[in-house]
Amino acid sequence: MFKVASLLMTPAAKYLMLAFAILFPLVAANEYQVYVMATAFVWAIAVYGLNIITGFCGQLNLAHGGFFAIGAYTLGLLTADYGWSFWPAFLGALVMTAVLGFLVGIVSLRLKEHYFAIFTLCVGFIIYLLIDKWEELTHGAIGVRDIAAPYGFGLVDFTDTTPFYYLVLAFLVFAIWFMGRLSKSLLGRTFIAIRNGDELAQSLGINLMRNKVLAFVLSTTYAGLAGALYAGMVRFIGPEEANINHTFDMITYLLVGGIGTIMGPLLGTVGIVWITQSLQFLEEYRMIIFGPLLVLLVIFFPRGITGSFLTWMHRKSQALAPTKKRQENKVKTAQNREAESNA
Amino acid sequence: MLKVENVTKMFGGLAAVSDVSVEFEAGRINAIIGPNGAGKSTFFNLISGLHQPTSGRILLDGVDVTSLPSDQVARLGVGRTFQTTNLFEQATVLDNLIVGHRLRTKSGLWDVLINSKRLQREEKAARDKAMEALEFVGLTSVAGQLITDITQEERKRVAFALALATDPKIVLLDEPAAGVNPEETVGFAALMRKMVDEKGLTVCLIEHKMDMIMSLADKIMVLDHGEKIAEGTPEEVRNNPVVIEAYLGGDEDAAA
Numbered sequence: 337m338f339k340v341a342s343l344l345m346t347p348a349a350k351y352l353m354l355a356f357a358i359l360f361p362l363v364a365a366n367e368y369q370v371y372v373m374a375t376a377f378v379w380a381i382a383v384y385g386l387n388i389i390t391g392f393c394g395q396l397n398l399a400h401g402g403f404f405a406i407g408a409y410t411l412g413l414l415t416a417d418y419g420w421s422f423w424p425a426f427l428g429a430l431v432m433t434a435v436l437g438f439l440v441g442i443v444s445l446r447l448k449e450h451y452f453a454i455f456t457l458c459v460g461f462i463i464y465l466l467i468d469k470w471e472e473l474t475h476g477a478i479g480v481r482d483i484a485a486p487y488g489f490g491l492v493d494f495t496d497t498t499p500f501y502y503l504v505l506a507f508l509v510f511a512i513w514f515m516g517r518l519s520k521s522l523l524g525r526t527f528i529a530i531r532n533g534d535e536l537a538q539s540l541g542i543n544l545m546r547n548k549v550l551a552f553v554l555s556t557t558y559a560g561l562a563g564a565l566y567a568g569m570v571r572f573i574g575p576e577e578a579n580i581n582h583t584f585d586m587i588t589y590l591l592v593g594g595i596g597t598i599m600g601p602l603l604g605t606v607g608i609v610w611i612t613q614s615l616q617f618l619e620e621y622r623m624i625i626f627g628p629l630l631v632l633l634v635i636f637f638p639r640g641i642t643g644s645f646l647t648w649m650h651r652k653s654q655a656l657a658p659t660k661k662r663q664e665n666k667v668k669t670a671q672n673r674e675a676e677s678n679a
Numbered sequence: 680m681l682k683v684e685n686v687t688k689m690f691g692g693l694a695a696v697s698d699v700s701v702e703f704e705a706g707r708i709n710a711i712i713g714p715n716g717a718g719k720s721t722f723f724n725l726i727s728g729l730h731q732p733t734s735g736r737i738l739l740d741g742v743d744v745t746s747l748p749s750d751q752v753a754r755l756g757v758g759r760t761f762q763t764t765n766l767f768e769q770a771t772v773l774d775n776l777i778v779g780h781r782l783r784t785k786s787g788l789w790d791v792l793i794n795s796k797r798l799q800r801e802e803k804a805a806r807d808k809a810m811e812a813l814e815f816v817g818l819t820s821v822a823g824q825l826i827t828d829i830t831q832e833e834r835k836r837v838a839f840a841l842a843l844a845t846d847p848k849i850v851l852l853d854e855p856a857a858g859v860n861p862e863e864t865v866g867f868a869a870l871m872r873k874m875v876d877e878k879g880l881t882v883c884l885i886e887h888k889m890d891m892i893m894s895l896a897d898k899i900m901v902l903d904h905g906e907k908i909a910e911g912t913p914e915e916v917r918n919n920p921v922v923i924e925a926y927l928g929g930d931e932d933a934a935a
Contacts, residue, residue, distance in 0.1 A: 514792070521791045522802055525778040533765040539727055540845055541753035541782025550788065639769065647769055650825060 338652050345649060357505055361498045374501040376609040377508045378566050383589045383601035384511045385558025390587075391596035392524060393551040394531025398583050399440065399456040402463030403556040405578035407433050407563025409467060409474060412573050415484035422484045426564050433560025434553050441552035445545060448534065457580070464578040479574030483567050500569055507565060508602075511558065516598050527551050528596075592633055594640030603641055680705040680881050681726065681849055686735030688718075688725055688905075695721040697905040698735070703849070703898075706875055708882045710892045712916075713902035714925060719885045720762070722902065723851045726883075727759050728752035740848075754782050758847030762854050764838040768827040772818060772837055775826060776809035777802075779844025805844075812840035815878075816870060832863045839870065843878075850874065852884040856891060864888060868895045893917065901925065 343349060361370045382404050389397045410432040414425035444455045467474045474480070486494040486503060494500045518524040526547050529537045534544055567573050593604020611629075615622035637644040681703040688696040696718045703709045711719050724730040726737060728749035737745045744752050753759075766775050784805060790798035813819050816836040821829050826837070835855060842850050855871070856864045868891050874880045886892050892899065893913040901909040901916060903925040909916055916922055 517794065518791055521798060522778070522781055522784055522786050522805060523788065523791050525774075526781055528767055528770075529778045529781070532767055535729060535749075536761060536765060538729065538749040539753055539759045539761075540779055540841070541750050542778075543750045554788075643769065647825065650771075651828070654824065 338649075338656065341645075341649060342653070344645075354509070358502075361501055367497050370497050370501050372609065372613055373606075374497065374504045374569060375566075376606045377501075377504045378562050378569065379586065379589065379609065380602050380605040381504075381508055381511045381565070382559050382562035383586050383593075383605050384515055385555040385562070386586050386590055387515065387555075387596065387601050388518070388527070388558065389551050389555035391590060391600075392519070392527040392531065393548060394527075395445065395548060395552070396453040397456050397552070397555065398453055398580070399444075399460035399463065400555065400559055400586055401580060401582035402460040402578050403433050403437060403559035404563040404566070404582060405463060405467060405573075405575075406436060407560030408567040408573050408577050409480065409563075410560070411564040411567045412480035412483045413474070416480050416482045420484075422486045422568060425484070426486070426568070429560050429564035429567075430557055433563070434557045437553045437556025437560075438549065440556075441549040442545075445548045445552060460578070460580055460583060464575060464580070467578050468575040474575070477575060479572060480567075481572050483571040483573065485571060486568050494568070504565055504569070507561065511561075512598065512602065515601075519598055523547075523550075531596075588630070590640075592630070592640055594642030594644070594646075597640065597642040597646065600640050600642040607641075680740060681883070682738040683726070684736040684738070686722075686725060686732045686737060688721055688730060689733045694905045696725060696732075696902075699902070699905075699907045700735075701900050701907065701910065703881060703883055705848075705881050706879055707897040708871060708875055708884070708895055710896035710899045711883070711885045711902060712887070712889075712892060712899060716904075717902040718905040719902055720853055721905075723759065723853055723883075723885065726752075727757055727851060750782070753845060753847075756846070756848035757851065758842035758845045758849070759851035760838040760842050760853055760855065762857065764834065764841070766826045766834070766837065769825060771823050771825055772829065772833075773806075773809055773813065773822040775837065776812060776840055776844055777805045779812065779841045780805035780808040780846070782845055808844050808846075809840070812843040815843060815873075816840045832859050832866075835859060835867070836870070843874075847880065849881040849883060852882065854885055854887065856886060856888050864891055867891075871895060 360373060364370050364373070382400065386397065386400050389395050407429045410429040411422075411425045414420040414428050415422060420428070440456075440459055444452055444459065447455050468476060470476070486500070488494050488499070492499040494503060526537075526542055529540060529542055530544060530547060538544060563577070566577070589604040589608055590601055591604070592608060593602065594600025611626065612622070615625060618625065633640075639647065683699060683701050686696060686699050687694060699722065711722065713719055721730065725732050728744065728747050728751065731746055735745070736743060739752075739755055739757065742755065744755060747755075784801040786795070786798040786801050789795070810819070810822070813822055816839050818833060818836050818840065821833060826834070829837070839852075839855070842852075852871070856867045859867065871882050871884065872895065874882055884896075896913055899909075899911065899913055899916045900907060901919075901922050908925055909919045909922045911919070
């Protein structure tokens with residue numbers, strides 16, 4: 337058991353996963369499955385953003401879905417109403433979510449813990465209201481149509497599902513790569529120190545506001561990136577993209593996969609999206625299965641799939657390693673191992 | 680080294696610390712004692728910048744640090760521990776300590792993106808510093824264990840190591856020996872002595888364990904209701920009638 341499990345910690349495991357992702361469109365039964373997977377990847381990118389501010393930095397941001405919608409709407413409006421082509425509008429969406437993230441961050445991060453969560457809940461709702469009611473800009477409930485697809489420079493046609501799938505996959509790989517690098521860097525450790533406690537972090541010479549705002553801007557930029565890809569994929573968006581339910585969905589993905597881990601957001605998102613898909617035939621009753629499943633998971637794996645697995649692996653390896661090897665193991669740290677195997 | 684001049688801290692109408700002046704000399708172990716609620720922890724928070732004094736001045740090596748935020752005070756060389764230290768339970772001891780040296784490094788987001796030479800150098804320095812601090816507190820053997828798997832005493836030592844990894848000149852220790860058994864208490868006393876003797880640090884601690892304080896401290900300050908009621912060597916403090924009075928029980932409590 338342990339030997340099999342430890343194979344998952346080797347670099348080979350991540351290449352295997354990547355190979356599977358690359359081959360998936362070839363083995364998928366139909367185009368719809370590829371589409372579902374691409375959607376899952378888009379959400380996974382957004383969940384990685386949430387993982388930075390909430391998983392690493394410990395600040396529960398409930399406006400995350402709102403920033404996803406801002407990314408989607410920035411891209412949608414720039415291409416549909418202002419005639420921008422996809423890639424400049426895509427950059428515009430990233431800049432927009434980063435700037436708005438900065439402005440919201442410097443105000444909301446003055447609050448701590450629950451107050452921050454409630455404040456951002458309100459920010460998320462205000463974003464929804466703005467999109468729904470500011471009809472001159474956003475077309476209100478009608479939504480935005482005719483959003484441009486990514487321009488393929490004459491090489492690929494991203495209006496097809498499969499090329500778009502690979503585009504999303506490329507961004508996802510970048511998102512995970514950056515997350516892995518961040519997590520083992522001094523900057524990532526700084527975020528984790530803030531999660532452990534404001535006062536302790538300050539006494540270690542960490543400037544709270546600067547680091548929290550940086551984590552917040554990174555997370556909103558991830559959300560904006562995901563939102564822009566989403567708009568380019570479905571090419572029709574409405575105010576529902578800013579619905580608070582999306583934020584709670586993302587929190588669920590994060591908790592199930594493993595908050596504060598590197599592979600957690602991906603496993604949680606892809607896993608739940610597929611479970612939800614396969615329970616479609618039950619329609620509304622699917623929550624009867626899904627609900628208890630979640631409850632069991634939270635009870636028995638409070639750190640999510642990845643987190644619980646890593647802790648278990650670490651204890652096993654400490655217990656099994658011969659004394660001499662254990663000495664070496666000790667210097668090699670758990671975080672590094674995760675980063676090495678997954679990044 | 681550290682000079683506190685007429686410092687007062689009001690919380691609403693309540694004076695948590697009232698007109699306290701004291702000077703801590705370099706290379707000494709200074710203890711602060713007093714009954715519960717005497718303002719000891721608030722006093723630490725004022726020095727380390729977590730709270731700003733209502734009035735008075737705090738000087739560190741002649742530099743006025745009164746209104747500096749705590750992260751800047753830490754950078755000037757004030758390390759501290761708390762009564763309880765929240766650590767990253769699911770990470771190893773070493774992982775938890777590496778961030779201790781963060782304040783002496785400069786790498787930012789861009790360094791992470793391009794994995795710059797500076798970042799690599801600084802990460803190595805931070806890791807070395809963490810190992811050095813672990814060795815100093817005698818925890819090298821548990822470097823690779825998860826925080827959740829180590830003992831209470833080891834956690835306290837990790838908190839010490841974290842403060843030491845910041846390269847401080849003075850360390851403020853808030854009840855370092857609370858909740859550990861008598862043998863371990865002796866170990867902590869030896870560790871504090873070692874900080875002064877080997878690293879040349881100035882130690883400042885809050886503690887309730889009188890026998891430990893009396894044998895360890897070079898100088899004791901006694902706070903009661905936010906006011907300094909006595910100051911001096913253990914011998915002087917032990918025989919001070921005001922102190923005995925403050926501890927209510929008379930001889931036995933103050934001397935025990």
